[in-house]
Amino acid sequence: MNNKAGWAQPRILVQGKSKLRLKELKGIRDNKWSVFFRGMIFPLLVLLMWEFAGYYQLISETLLPRPSSIFSSFIELLTAGNLLYHFQVSFLRAVGGFLIGGTLGLIAGLAVGFSSKVEHTLDPTLQMLRTIPTLAVIPLFILWFGFGEVSKVLLIAKGAFFPLYVNAFLGIRSVDAKLFDVAKVLEFSRWKQITNLILPSALPNILLGLRLALGAAWLALVAAELMGSSEGIGYLITDARQFSQTTVVFVGIIIFAVFGKASDSFVRYFERRWLKWRESYKG
Amino acid sequence: MAFLEIRDLSKTFLSEKGEVQALKDIHLAVENGELITVIGPSGCGKSTLLKIIAGLDNDAEGIVEIDGKEVKGPSIDKGFIFQEPRLFPWQTVEKNIASNFTLRNKEVRDKVKELIQLVKLEGFAKAYPRELSGGMAQRAAIARALLRNPKVLLLDEPFGALDAFTRSHMQEVLLDIWHENKTTMLFVTHDIDEAIYLADRVVIMNARPGSIQKVVKINLPHPRKKSNKTFQEFRHLILNEFEKADELELMDRAGI
Numbered sequence: 444m445n446n447k448a449g450w451a452q453p454r455i456l457v458q459g460k461s462k463l464r465l466k467e468l469k470g471i472r473d474n475k476w477s478v479f480f481r482g483m484i485f486p487l488l489v490l491l492m493w494e495f496a497g498y499y500q501l502i503s504e505t506l507l508p509r510p511s512s513i514f515s516s517f518i519e520l521l522t523a524g525n526l527l528y529h530f531q532v533s534f535l536r537a538v539g540g541f542l543i544g545g546t547l548g549l550i551a552g553l554a555v556g557f558s559s560k561v562e563h564t565l566d567p568t569l570q571m572l573r574t575i576p577t578l579a580v581i582p583l584f585i586l587w588f589g590f591g592e593v594s595k596v597l598l599i600a601k602g603a604f605f606p607l608y609v610n611a612f613l614g615i616r617s618v619d620a621k622l623f624d625v626a627k628v629l630e631f632s633r634w635k636q637i638t639n640l641i642l643p644s645a646l647p648n649i650l651l652g653l654r655l656a657l658g659a660a661w662l663a664l665v666a667a668e669l670m671g672s673s674e675g676i677g678y679l680i681t682d683a684r685q686f687s688q689t690t691v692v693f694v695g696i697i698i699f700a701v702f703g704k705a706s707d708s709f710v711r712y713f714e715r716r717w718l719k720w721r722e723s724y725k726g
Numbered sequence: 727m728a729f730l731e732i733r734d735l736s737k738t739f740l741s742e743k744g745e746v747q748a749l750k751d752i753h754l755a756v757e758n759g760e761l762i763t764v765i766g767p768s769g770c771g772k773s774t775l776l777k778i779i780a781g782l783d784n785d786a787e788g789i790v791e792i793d794g795k796e797v798k799g800p801s802i803d804k805g806f807i808f809q810e811p812r813l814f815p816w817q818t819v820e821k822n823i824a825s826n827f828t829l830r831n832k833e834v835r836d837k838v839k840e841l842i843q844l845v846k847l848e849g850f851a852k853a854y855p856r857e858l859s860g861g862m863a864q865r866a867a868i869a870r871a872l873l874r875n876p877k878v879l880l881l882d883e884p885f886g887a888l889d890a891f892t893r894s895h896m897q898e899v900l901l902d903i904w905h906e907n908k909t910t911m912l913f914v915t916h917d918i919d920e921a922i923y924l925a926d927r928v929v930i931m932n933a934r935p936g937s938i939q940k941v942v943k944i945n946l947p948h949p950r951k952k953s954n955k956t957f958q959e960f961r962h963l964i965l966n967e968f969e970k971a972d973e974l975e976l977m978d979r980a981g982i
Contacts, residue, residue, distance in 0.1 A: 621808070621810070621812055622812060622814065624782060624808070624812075625808070625812045625814075627782065627800045628780065628782070628801075628802075628804070628805075628806045629802060629825055629826055629870075629874070630800070630801055630802050630826075631825075631826050632826070635826045639814070639825065639826060640814070643814070643816040643817075644816070646816075718816075719854075720815050720816045720817070720854045720855075720856065721815070721856075
């Protein structure tokens with residue numbers, strides 16, 4: 444072994460150096476705050492133009508109230524009205540429905556993914572049910588469960604079920620067959636095969652399913668609350684519409700938007716943490 | 727009784743055109759600590775042979791015995807290095823090497839550390855596979871196999887996808903490991919230089935049906951020089967074997 448270590452060391456040094464350089468470059472380009480500000484430019488511009496257009500009465504206050512009056516209406520609802528209570532009601536409905544539907548969807552997806560026998564028994568039926576739009580079953584749910592909480596929570600559960608089902612199933616079935624050979628050669632137990640190979644490999648799909656399920660649950664929540672309710676953010680919106688309180692409608696919509704985004708960011712946070720092993724294009 | 731014995735091994739595939747004989751009457755005896763390279767044109771069944779020894783392919787006639795025990799299925803006795811590293815992308819290098827053993831065990835941790843040094847990946851224990859070059863990833867895969875103290879290490883064209891420089895580095899690493907651990911190795915390749923450079927014996931295979939044509943003993947001391955005169959003579963000898971088989975078209979594919 445004439446040059447035993449000689450060839451290995453320099454390679455590693457070069458690697459280390461280039462890695463450092465990359466980090467430096469990234470630091471300059473992707474400062475956290477500069478990314479944040481870049482994202483803020485466009486919405487702030489729109490808000491400013493909107494405010495001025497309202498102020499100079501270029502647009503009707505009843506159709507498109509100014510951001511400032513929406514904001515004061517928000518403060519008013521928060522202090523005088525019971526915005527927090529309505530929000531709590533909506534939140535609990537969404538969480539309840541999401542937990543029921545999401546859990547069932549995940550379990551069904553995993554079961555169908557792991558066993559082709561379960562797949563043959565369950566999948567055709569579920570795929571058929573999947574194609575029925577959530578909104579189309581509202582009348583049926585009202586007939587069955589009335590206008591109460593049950594029909595709303597079940598509607599949300601139905602919305603959350605399928606994205607998780609489909610993606611968990613897909614995730615398990617797209618595990619690389621070549622890695623299964625490795626698991627065989629290394630004598631993985633069935634349990635190790637699941638925890639070390641199948642689940643980590645399916646995780647990107649499952650998390651994507653989670654995000655889509657959250658979105659679907661949110662959509663179902665709005666639909667459920669608009670179809671008839673006496674509390675919740677959706678109720679606030681329908682109620683305000685009858686009295687032409689456009690600002691309140693806006694407050695409701697904005698709450699839906701902000702909370703939808705927040706829940707999505709929540710899952711994305713875990714995506715970034717758990718999937719940092721993935722190599723993907725970052726732009 | 728040899729350490730690894732293959733007797734009367736035959737394998738037929740069923741395809742749309744009918745039966746295809748992939749391997750016919752393979753006999754091979756490998757001594758403990760021997761480094762055997764298997765060379766032949768593509769389609770000669772050399773990878774199939776390796777898969778059968780590994781127990782990944784159980785649908786063959788004949789007997790494969792390791793250390794007196796017949797091979798029934800895959801096990802950690804038989805380390806297998808695939809053409810690609812096949813690391814688990816969601817695990818760091820050290821976790822990939824430990825894999826189904828936990829790093830919380832001190833014994834495992836120490837062994838992993840030792841192997842990382844052996845395959846010269848110091849400083850990359852916490853790196854993810856995507857951060858490694860092809861050669862480094864393949865070295866991690868070798869470490870993963872060695873952690874299980876395999877009786878035989880089976881390598882299926884492990885350096886085939888690497889560039890020429892990395893490839894000769896990897897050959898050095900493999901010889902280092904072999905000198906240090908004296909693991910019995912069966913190394914499949916389609917590169918004549920690689921086959922002669924590494925082997926105690928070169929097994930020459932031919933296609934249709936896949937069979938052993940000749941076994942050549944390479945009695946050259948290590949380290950070997952590819953420009954050496956005797957080395958070149960071995961090269962000619964093996965080339966002649968291929969020409970004898972009159973497989974000109976297949977020789978082309980073997981990279982000659």
